[in-house]
Amino acid sequence: MLSKLSAWFVNPRRNPLARLHRNAVASRLRKYGLRYDDLYDPYHDLDIKEALARLPREVVDARNQRLKRAMDLSMKHQYLLDDLQFVVLN
Structure with missing residues (x-):
């Protein structure tokens, strides 16, 4: 029962709050030219x-x-230019 509840809670497809959180994180990552999937760590998960x-x-x-x-932009305390943010991700 608890595992089903926790699975629903973190699933962005089912929980609107999780969807809002994913979209907020994705918009912050877009400023650096990253995709949400770039956060997955291959050393942490063997499936990745x-x-x-x-x-x-x-x-x-x-x-x-x-x-x-x-990483370079973060060290320089800069963001990717607005016109490049959407070119890189599309």
Whole structure:
């Protein structure tokens, strides 16, 4: 019973509060040129590591470049330009 409740609570597809939280986090990540999926850590979850291993090399390289750029922008206390935020993510 408790596991079903907790699964509902954190699922953005079912819980509107979780959806609002995901959208708020995604909008903050967009300022650095990141996608919400870029937050998944391959060292923490073996499924994520396997999924990244199955992706084409270009997709993994693009993800790594987004992470590097986000770290660089964060260190400089800057955001990605507004016109580039949507070009990168679409």
